[in-house]
Amino acid sequence: MWLLFAVLSSVFAALTSILAKVGIEGVDSNLATALRTAVVLVMAWGMVFITNAHTGIGDIGRKSWIFLILSGLATGASWLCYYKALQMGEASKVVPIDKMSTVLTLILAFVFLHEKFTPKSIIGCVLIAAGTLLMVI
Numbered sequence: 001m002w003l004l005f006a007v008l009s010s011v012f013a014a015l016t017s018i019l020a021k022v023g024i025e026g027v028d029s030n031l032a033t034a035l036r037t038a039v040v041l042v043m044a045w046g047m048v049f050i051t052n053a054h055t056g057i058g059d060i061g062r063k064s065w066i067f068l069i070l071s072g073l074a075t076g077a078s079w080l081c082y083y084k085a086l087q088m089g090e091a092s093k094v095v096p097i098d099k100m101s102t103v104l105t106l107i108l109a110f111v112f113l114h115e116k117f118t119p120k121s122i123i124g125c126v127l128i129a130a131g132t133l134l135m136v137i
Contacts, residue, residue: 014095020083021091029083037079096135103128 024032048054060068078101085094103125109115 017086017091017095021086024083024087029087030080032087033076033079033083036083037076093136096132100129100132 020032020036082094082098085098106115106117106121106125110117
């Protein structure tokens, strides 16, 4: 089931890039990010209440709160930079660079989460990096 959601995430991320590039025309990138974030906020809280997940708020520990807040700050910084780059550059060049986060995530997971590198993941990282370089130069 995780694979289905991962594929859907990829599809929606692709749509996000194209829809954002069209929608951001003539709009300040920070304002566009704030509007997008407001929609995401309403949608996320809607899902929380639809699935009755709000009952678990009191069970969230201090460590989880800290890391969820830090993750939110990183997401906000990512989105602000992404929208500014998208406004200034071509989607076909901005998006591949943004997706280099895959390589960075694998490296950070190795360093901080002690996840294992495999020959396949190393080859995949090299190919993603090489593909990104080919797409943007």
